[in-house]
Amino acid sequence: MSRVDVRERILEAAGPVFAEKGFERATVREICQGARVNVAAVNYYFGDKRRLYVEVVKRAHHPAGDPNGLLQWSPGTPPEVKLRDCIRAMLARMLTERAPWQRQLMMREMLHPSFACRELVQLYIRARFGQLLEVLAEILPADVPVHKRHQIAFSVVGQALHYHVASAVVEVLVGPEERATHYGPEELADHIADFTLAALGLAPPVSKAGDREGGVKAGSDG
Amino acid sequence: MSRVDVRERILEAAGPVFAEKGFERATVREICQGARVNVAAVNYYFGDKRRLYVEVVKRAHHPAGDPNGLLQWSPGTPPEVKLRDCIRAMLARMLTERAPWQRQLMMREMLHPSFACRELVQLYIRARFGQLLEVLAEILPADVPVHKRHQIAFSVVGQALHYHVASAVVEVLVGPEERATHYGPEELADHIADFTLAALGLAPPVSKAGDREGGVKAGSDG
DNA sequence: AATTGTATCAAACAATTGTTTAATGTCAAC
DNA sequence: GTTGACATTAAACAATTGTTTGATACAATT
Known part of the structure; x- marks a missing residue:
């Protein structure tokens, strides 16, 4: 049993355990038992x-070469379609049961950032957030200030994230x-x-x- | 030092500790030390x-008489105003630093429900969610199915909740x-x-x- | 004053945690 | 074959956890 073997087996066993239980609740004994x-x-x-x-965490960010990359569109794709694709991908990422442990771990670090690898996790988020902002840039007028774009993007992310963090509440309420x-995922993506x-x-x-008239363009009496 | 004194002191000391650290990370030694x-x-x-x-948790739901009750409006208040008020209250509830420990605890139980008091916490949520649905009922046409109303309500909640659960991410990104x-809270409530x-x-x-024309009603070439 | 039942306390207990140690095993180089 | 550096192991260690215990203090009752 060569040395890289053991090191590798520990890393492989530790991934799912950390992803499921988080840093604190995961025990080295469980990890080592899983890695024999x-x-x-x-x-x-x-x-x-x-x-x-x-x-x-570093491994989770580089899962052997090409990670789950960003979305690609053929030129001329309307921004509405792009936005819809973004939302669809986001929701799929968040709602998938049995998600790969890499994604679970990243999600966990996003919501409860630990001592580990701030900048790494930030890269992971920033890439997706940046793409969303690019799509929004094709939709919004040029004079929309940057903070307003951010707020709009967060409105999109928030709607999707809700079904991830508050899934228990959703089940209880409906x-x-x-x-x-x-x-x-599909119906929710369409709704959002x-x-x-x-x-x-x-x-x-x-x-x-x-078909309700008067609401939109006329400020009525306001 | 009578018996009810000690029992009471433990309850009072335990509230903030459980609210801040959750059930597992809170230690009875810390609680007892706080209660001397x-x-x-x-x-x-x-x-x-x-x-x-x-x-x-039971105490947190009945904080000595009148809890933070639901919103009240004078008759004739337009539903847009009511919705805005709902969102404002929701965001204030979620964003307040140094929130009373009762609210922290309820929020914690909502997002990570434990063994304790399912039905109690559910009541807490259901009241607010119900009020939001009532306001939406004044806005939406009668033929909107119930699941669609729920999805819309979750879109509202999600936008607000995002700033609670992902506040670290927001700070990093912007x-x-x-x-x-x-x-x-005010600007965010207005945006949402x-x-x-x-x-x-x-x-x-x-x-x-x-002022962008053509986007809305015409499906263009869709 | 003696008794009784409850309240309080310091200490111990048992289980779990991450970490260390000291002995043993492995295997290539000399 | 011996040496020596690295790998592996079972066991112990130290710290923390929730919980229990057995003694003691106290207050009311007999």
């Missing part, structure tokens, strides 16, 4: 638990049957895309409320 | 740590100065309200993009 390796091996090869965690029927495009003026108001 | 009481007192009065936690300038009302057709599209 002595407990002392972690300290021997990585110094301590923290440095093992850092290595695992009941299991509606949950099973109407909260699949419709909602967002309507807010941006690129689609009719949601719920076909478009 | 022997460690054994928790088990003497509550049996074990779990039952103490349950008592604390930088501390923009964060300090444009992410106060504008965004939502625009999506529902009760306000012009965000960022004054209303």
Whole structure:
């Protein structure tokens, strides 16, 4: 059993454990048991638990070459379509059960950033956020200030993230049957895309409320 | 030092600790130290740590009489105003630094529900969610199906919740100065309200993009 | 004053954690 | 074959956790 073998097996075993339980609740004993390796091996090869965690996070960001890259579109794709694709991908990323542990780990570090690899996780987020901002730039007028663009982007992200962090609440509020029927990734992505495009003026108001007259353009008495 | 004194002091000391650290990371030693009481007192009065936690959660829901009640409006208040008020209250609830420990605890139980008091926490959420649905009912046409109403409500909640759960990410992405300038509760509430009302057709599209013609009603070549 | 039941306390207990140690194993180089 | 550097192991260590214990203090009752 060569030395790289053991080191590798620890890293592979540690990934899913850290992803599922987080740094604190994961135990080196469980990791070593999963890797069929002595407990002392972690300290021997990585110094301590923290440095093992850092290595695992680094691995999660570079999963063997090309990571789950950004979206690509053929030239001329309308920005509404791009936005819809962004939202669809985002939701798929967040709602997938049995997501690969790399994604779980990144999500965990995003929501509860630990000592490890700030800049690495930041890169992971920034790439996606940047792409969303680019798509929005094709939609919004040029004079929209940067902070307003950010707020709009966060409105998109927030709608999607809600179904990740508050999934338990959703289930409780709407009941299991509606949950099973109407909260699949595709339908939710469509809703969020419709909602967002309507807010941006690129689609009719949601719920076909478009036939209500007077609301939109006329400020009425305001 | 009478018996109710000690029991009370433990409950009072446990509240903030559980709210800040959660059930697992909170230690009975820290709680008892804060209450200036022997460690054994928790088990003497509550049996074990779990039952103490349950008592604390119950207390958090009934903070001595009138809890932070629902919003009230004078008759005739336009639904747009009500919705804006809902969003403002929601954001204030989520963004307040140094929030009372009762709110912190409820928020924690919402996002990471534990063994304790499912139905209690559910009541807490359901009340607010129900009020939001009532306001939406005044806005949406009657034929909008119930699941669509729920999705719309979640779009509102999600936008607000995002600034609670992903506040670290927001800071990283926009930088501390923009964060300090444009992410106060009031401005965010206004943005979310504008965004939502625009999506529902009760306000012009965000960022004054209303002067872009052709986008809305014409499906163009779709 | 003696008794009784409860409250409090310091200390111990048992389990789990990350980490260290000291002995043993492995295997290539000399 | 011996040496020596690295790998691996079982066991112990130290710290922290929730919980239990057995003694003691106290207050009311007999």
